[in-house]
Amino acid sequence: MDLKQGKIVIFSGAGISADSGLATFRDNDGLWSKYNVMEVCNYKNWRRNYKLVHEFYNLRRQELQTTKPNIAHEIVCKLTEEFEVINITQNVDDLLERAGCKDVIHLHGFLKELRCEECETIFEIGYEQYNFTPCPTCNATLLKPNIVFFFEHAPQYQKMYNIFDSVCENDIIIVIGTSGEVININSLVNKGYKILNNLESRDMIDESLFDSIYLESSTTALPKIYKEIKKIKSL
Ligand SMILES: [Zn+2]
Structure with missing residues (x-):
């Protein structure tokens, strides 16, 4: 495992925008x-x-x-500027873009x-x-x-599966603010170093699959996750 070399896949859900009041x-x-x-x-x-x-x-x-982007959106943007990041979100809002992110994959x-x-x-x-x-x-x-409505085909899902299939031991996956109820996270996180941030434990997410877990708001977790990534990348 050489996490210094790999890419980062960020997968966010409603939790990242919750502190913006959405x-x-x-x-x-x-x-x-x-x-x-x-x-x-x-x-x-x-x-x-x-x-x-x-x-x-x-x-x-x-x-x-x-509504305004919060520090969690801003740190995701910072990560995209400093590292090779694939930025996937379940959210339909534009808060990641307004924090400066480019090329966000909007699944829904x-x-x-x-x-x-x-x-x-x-x-x-x-x-x-x-x-x-x-x-x-x-x-x-x-x-x-x-x-994407309920009972409607989600055209970006295949892209998401391909991205998670491409994850190797050198990569990092960061899952932020998702219940795992709409998309089954457990089946997507196989290889690499895996970080989870949710406000609290969720029934549908198997925490034993993750290497590092932050059970707190994404606005307090993301600054810590940023530090963790910087440390991993400079080892
Ligand atoms: Zn038309």
């Missing part, structure tokens, strides 16, 4: 409590709930605009984009409200938030 559908307060997830994030019935779906994502874009889509169901054009809406204007490319009227 609520998730597992929280019982705020934006999400007013909506039924199975009505606004469900590929089987989103067309039927078209107005409600867009109302929900309009509010989420509005919420995102007033991106809140600032819409996708045309007819011609598959993806276009930027930023933090704007979507007011049911037609597709700028083909004029179709069925536009979907570019978010």
